[in-house]
Amino acid sequence: xxxxxxNPASNGSSASxxxxxxxxxxxxxxxxxxxxxxxxxxxxxxPDELSGSLIVVEGTDGSxxxxxxxxxxxxxxxxxxxxxxxxxxxxxxxGEDIDALLAENAVTRLTLALMYSTxxxxxxxxxxxxxxxxxxxxxxxxxxxxxxxxxxxxGIGRDYLHGIYETALRPDLTFWLNVRPEIAxxxxxxxxxxxxxxxxxxxxxxxxxxFQSFIRYQSLIxxxxxxxxxKHGFIELDGEAGVSxxxxxxxxxxxxxxxxxxxxxxxxxxxxxxxR
Amino acid sequence: MATITSDLLAAPTAASAAEPxxxxxxxxxxxxxxxxxxxxxxxGKSTQLYLLKRWxxxxxxxxxxxxxxxxxxxxxxxxxxxxxxxxxxxxxxxxHAADFADRCERQxxxxxxxxxxxxxxxxxxxxxxxDAARECSxxxxxNLYSFAPIPDITFYFRAPLxxxxxxxxxxxPKLKYYEAGMDMGLSLDRAESFRIFQERILNNYDQMIExxxxxxxxxxxRVNKLQKHMRELVAERVDLARFAPKSxxx
Numbered sequence: 001x002x003x004x005x006x007n008p009a010s011n012g013s014s015a016s017x018x019x020x021x022x023x024x025x026x027x028x029x030x031x032x033x034x035x036x037x038x039x040x041x042x043x044x045x046x047p048d049e050l051s052g053s054l055i056v057v058e059g060t061d062g063s064x065x066x067x068x069x070x071x072x073x074x075x076x077x078x079x080x081x082x083x084x085x086x087x088x089x090x091x092x093x094x095g096e097d098i099d100a101l102l103a104e105n106a107v108t109r110l111t112l113a114l115m116y117s118t119x120x121x122x123x124x125x126x127x128x129x130x131x132x133x134x135x136x137x138x139x140x141x142x143x144x145x146x147x148x149x150x151x152x153x154x155g156i157g158r159d160y161l162h163g164i165y166e167t168a169l170r171p172d173l174t175f176w177l178n179v180r181p182e183i184a185x186x187x188x189x190x191x192x193x194x195x196x197x198x199x200x201x202x203x204x205x206x207x208x209x210x211f212q213s214f215i216r217y218q219s220l221i222x223x224x225x226x227x228x229x230x231k232h233g234f235i236e237l238d239g240e241a242g243v244s245x246x247x248x249x250x251x252x253x254x255x256x257x258x259x260x261x262x263x264x265x266x267x268x269x270x271x272x273x274x275x276r
Numbered sequence: 277m278a279t280i281t282s283d284l285l286a287a288p289t290a291a292s293a294a295e296p297x298x299x300x301x302x303x304x305x306x307x308x309x310x311x312x313x314x315x316x317x318x319x320g321k322s323t324q325l326y327l328l329k330r331w332x333x334x335x336x337x338x339x340x341x342x343x344x345x346x347x348x349x350x351x352x353x354x355x356x357x358x359x360x361x362x363x364x365x366x367x368x369x370x371x372h373a374a375d376f377a378d379r380c381e382r383q384x385x386x387x388x389x390x391x392x393x394x395x396x397x398x399x400x401x402x403x404x405x406x407d408a409a410r411e412c413s414x415x416x417x418x419n420l421y422s423f424a425p426i427p428d429i430t431f432y433f434r435a436p437l438x439x440x441x442x443x444x445x446x447x448x449p450k451l452k453y454y455e456a457g458m459d460m461g462l463s464l465d466r467a468e469s470f471r472i473f474q475e476r477i478l479n480n481y482d483q484m485i486e487x488x489x490x491x492x493x494x495x496x497x498r499v500n501k502l503q504k505h506m507r508e509l510v511a512e513r514v515d516l517a518r519f520a521p522k523s524x525x526x
Contacts, residue, residue: 040413043365093362094371097353108381110423111349114374118353121366163419167366 039166042121045129052132054169055254056143058225059177060218061199062184062191063239064246067274068177069141071247072254075265076137081258084131087141091122102198109203113151117164120147124168132169137258144168145232149224153217154204173257175250176229177239181218185211243276308388309514310425312399314481315433316474317455318440319495320502324433325397327503328510332393336521340387342379344398350375358454365410368454372403373420380424388425393519400424401432401484409476410460429513430488431506435495437478441471 036047057072059065073083089095098115101107107115128138144165152158179187188195195210197203201217202210229236237249251263267275311328313321325341332339354371357363363371387394400421408414435443445451445467453459456466457473484490491509493502510516517524 040416043411043413093357093367094350094353097350101349107349108378110381111374111378114370114377115350115353118367118370118374121364121370122362125364125366126362160419160422163416163422164370167413167416 036170037166038162038168038170042125042129042167042169050129050132050169051135052137053172053258054128054132054138054140055257056140056145056171056174057177057250058142058145058174058234059239060179060181060184060221061196062187063177063179064187064243065141065177067243068247068250069139070271071243071265071267071274072139072250074268074271075247075251076139076254078265079260082134082136084127084136084138085141086123086128086138088116088146089119091119092126093122094119105197105203109151109154110156113147113154113156113161114164116147116150120144120165120168128169140171143171143174145174145225145228145234149221149228152224153201153220173253174232174234175253176225176234176236177246178222178225178236179239181215181222183240184218185214243274306385306388306425307391307518308394309519310384310388310394310396310427311510311514312396312401312427312430313433314398314401314405314430314490315435315493315495316405316437316440316478316481318443319433319435320499321431321433321495322397323499324431324493324503324506325395327499328506329395331503331507332395332519336524337393337516337519338391338521339393339395339519340383341395341397342383343396344372344376344402347375347378349378358452361453361459363454363459365407365412365459368410368459369403369407369412369417369420372407376400376403376421377423385425391518393514393516396427399427399430401430401481401488401490404484405477405480408480409457409473429510430490431493431509432481432485432490433493433495434478434481437471437475439496440478441474445470 036050041047055072057065057069069085073085076083089098094115098112098119101112101115128140131138148158148161148165151161185195188199195214199217200210200214201220202213204217206216207213225234228234235253237246239246247265248263251265254260255263313325315321329339329341350371354375357367357371384394384396403421404414404417407417451466451470456470457476458466458469460469460473462472463469481490485492493506495502497505
């Protein structure tokens with residue numbers, strides 16, 4: 001298990017969230033406000049009301065994201081924390097519309113990027129913020145970083161994308177499950193016996209060979225993530241390590257953030273098949 | 277020649293340099309022209325643009341007319357959001373931006389590159405005025421729409437609030453929820469809410485007269501007089517010969 005990078009700065013700010021919430025009530029709300037949002041706060045949201053924690057797991061398809069989120073949910077619930085999840089295309093407002101757009105392969109990149117941002121903000125405003133107000137732990141199966149990376153490799157300006165998402169909540173912890181494209185390919189192929197149009201970036205005409213296209217596209221995404229990781233202080237984990245090893249690392253980090261003492265966990269019978 | 281001044285469609289970064297020849301460049305020039313009308317509901321802008329369009333059509337010019345909120349791609353989402361009242365100022369704004377992006381990428385930009393005179397009934401300034409009235413940050417909105425080409429002329433039709441509001445209320449039996457700005461909680465009375473909302477929008481438009489080079493048009497003038505004025509201004513500022521049928525070109 002190798003942990004290639006962690007950012008002490010982001011750790012520090014997230015650990016201090018609970019403390020600064022107290023400060024904010026004493027009228028010193030600006031520092032806290034700045035730590036909760038990237039830029040201007042979303043309208044109608046008072047940062048100091050958000051007592052829950054937002055934990056993001058990023059990584060390409062085949063990085064083991066969904067497996068880890070299922071396991072973390074069970075662990076947190078067994079520790080007595082209520083969990084809410086979010087992910088891409090899960091909003092009531094436009095989730096299905098995006099599915100339809102993707103199926104057609106006719107949508108242009110900017111429209112798609114903006115539909116994804118609508119999907120994101122609908123979930124953020126109507127599900128995530130209420131959950132954080134109620135003190136829940138939100139586990140995000142991908143976040144704005146995937147959306148920014150996908151749009152950026154298609155030539156949409158990074159400044160433009162950061163401008164759109166500057167009203168998004170800054171996560172308390174962002175994990176990046178990093179896997180090589182070749183490994184992601186093996187895992188995805190094993191899972192579904194095929195490679196999806198969008199995950200191989202076929203709209204970008206990178207190669208007529210599906211394997212080449214997938215590798216080139218995922219390499220571009222990975223480079224974008226390396227840039228984002230530095231900028232936003234991701235906690236990078238080796239997604240090629242075994243499920244239980246990655247999970248132990250995630251639990252350690254989350255436990256220290258939430259003040260959970262023990263990190264012992266063994267999946268229930270229902271999830272035992274994930275524990276490789 | 278008009279240019280896109282935004283850096284949205286920037287040159288590819290090192291990470292996205294896979295296909296440089298396919299990526300757009302920062303400043304694009306095109307042979308077309310873009311004429312836009314803006315103003316609050318009831319200001320007379322659509323009537324005037326229709327008359328301008330008829331004049332150019334009858335003359336055989338290469339034109340295309342486009343209006344706000346007409347893309348089928350996001351129609352079902354917009355309808356769902358409005359019916360169930362799920363839209364927040366942010367998602368309302370983003371959904372309209374997605375809709376506009378679709379029209380921009382698939383209609384307006386190709387037409388401008390193809391040498392058309394494009395007439396737009398409402399443009400990005402509608403979003404700036406309306407979404408800022410819903411308290412979206414103006415700075416955020418400017419960034420959101422920075423991909424849009426800057427119009428050659430933006431006509432701003434201005435009518436006093438009472439005149440405009442009465443024109444709408446008289447012609448419409450029931451104002452729609454979002455149209456009346458009911459989501460803002462301005463007033464429980466729909467007509468009153470509509471009035472307050474339109475007043476905010478009007479103030480936001482007024483602030484853009486200077487910053488966005490609006491051509492101010494008096495919406496209370498007689499229709500045919502105003503149209504004559506509009507046609508003169510278009511002929512003055514747009515090289516119409518470029519869009520004329522071959523028989524009229526010298």
